Amino acid sequence: MIPQEISDVLKATFGDAVLESRIDGVLDPFVKVAPGPVKDVALFLRDNEQMLFDVLMCLSGVDYTGGRLGVVYHLHSMKRNHKLVVKTEVTVDDPHVASVESVWKTANWHEREAFDLYGIVFDGHPDLRRILMPYDWQGHPLRKDYKVPEFYNGMKVPY
DSSP, rough: OOOHHHHHHHHHGGGGGEEEEESSSSSSOOEEEETTTTTHHHHHHHHHHOOOOOOEEEEEEEETTTTEEEEEEEEEEETTEEEEEEEEEEEEESSSEEEOOOTTTTTTHHHHHHHHOOEEETTTTTTTSSSSSTTTTOTTTTTTTOOOSSSTTTTEEOO
């Protein structure tokens, strides 16, 4: 299927949960969905016979500034040989999105990284804890408003 067909099927299936789609004029065509039904959309994309997105190539956190954080899912279907990017946004005040770890196991480490570095909370994740920073580190280093602390546990931070 081409990205426009995939987008049309998602709009027909999930209605208003599909907030936007950009197919033409972008390097990676994407569909933006509301954060609530992300897991339902992921299950549909994986299990629907037309879709069969069996590979989560990458899951990334994004700080869009202005109090908005995003999650970007790069998907590929080995059987159907098509790709799609799915995006969702949450606010810094309520950074919750459903985990897709049970849909694609590779999401386990990707979600932990986005949690650690951006503070996005993946509800339903089986082991959501820091993966790169020490467990007691304050803040999320890839947020654009992050300030590197001068000291960590009495040691000067070399920045």
